[in-house]
Amino acid sequence: MKVEAPRGTHDILPSEQPLWQHVIEVCERLCGLYGYRPIQTPVFEDTALFVRTSGEGSDVVQKEMYTFTDRGGRSLTLRPEATAPICRAYVEHGLHREPQPQKLYTVASMYRYSAPQKGRYREHWQLSVEAIGSADAGVDAELIQLYDTILRTLGVSAYRLAINSIGDTACRPAYLERLHGWLAEHGGQLDEDTRTKARTSPLRVFDNLDAKPPGVRAALAGAPTIGESLCDACREHFASVRRLLDACGVSYDVEPTLVRGLDYYTRTTWEFVDPAGGAQSTISGGGRYDGLVEEVGGPPTPGVGFGAGIERLVLALEDAGVAAAPPGIDVFFMFGEGADRTAALAQMALLRAAGIACDADYAGRSPKGQRTQLARSGASGWALVIGESARVKPGREADEATVPVDRLAEAFLP
């Protein structure tokens, strides 16, 4: 029986690990530098958590959730995103009683049942960073600047940052009403696709403008946008975010039609786009979610955060020619005629206890095969055990010596 990894999942092989570990190490280090603390939540949650927060009508809930019933009859769902679980944990463990904001991050696998493509997986990894408990525009800007710094630190430079404000409960309902009215009035000038969107998710009628027929594009140019309909508070908040980004040298495009897929977003939204990424060009997206904590049973609490796809980041790095060196070993052991392997392996244990990385040939290779392994290992030192004695070379530039096998380790210790 031949079994393959389930559709849309992938193995991260040893040869890919150095780059993955590098990416994750940089993400975690910079999150720490910005004052964010790690948190981990379960891979699955009560289904209701996601239905309530992402929105009944969102694509995630409509068609992308991995939902199952456990033996106790509970409906559970593999997390499609990390923000709602973190807010759930925030409320459940009383983090709202601790100093605010709570600045949290996690690197975790996410699950969405969508059609796999390059850079889009059913199981994928995300860095998720959340600042819960502050309405300050400074936090919005800090989060954006944090990811900008992550990209620069990793060596990705060809990206674009799009930002927008989609208003809050004070101004969005009125805007939606105006938009609805406009769409109804101008339905005749719109194509089928746009009319469908007008019904299902009106904010998205502006998506993919370039692909729309010229007439439709021209008509939509006259439609009201959220940007010009913001209330004073939202307008001021958005202006502050932009001012702060300017002040710390983060360049961005204001994209008045930028809308995100989950219902809980308010005010600031943003996306980092890798122009080389094809249809899956969004490498990170986030926004403010001021009603979310209350939605999961906490007190009215503002929040803001983003998710960043690790796979897409790794792809962007590979495109940028970034590579990471695999960790090597220090000393490689080879065995010749009548080698006292028992004594040799005991010496390896001593070296490892002293923090010196060792490996040996366990495949019964020929002498030449073992030399090849030595070269492959990248070790700077080696030991060739023959009978009760060993030929040792402690370093690439060091002199060779012959020592008794049971005192072999000493040759490598300082």
Added chain:
RNA sequence: GUGGCCGUAGCUCAGCUGGUAGAGCCCCGGGUUGUGGUCCCGGCUGUCGCGGGUUCGAGUCCCGUCGGCCACCCCA
């Protein structure tokens, strides 16, 4: 979920208009190299994604299915 392209050794691929499979790399061994992935020689590895069908005969044609990629949808 919809449409298109693709699926041959671990990897990258060749295989003309149908006649039961090849190369390079990798891996293993031998030699060479006054010492560490060089060079030379040899060797191993394939239910041609899977299942049906057409045919005397299919990797090569048809259908289905699974998987990958691309576009749509949406997103990280």
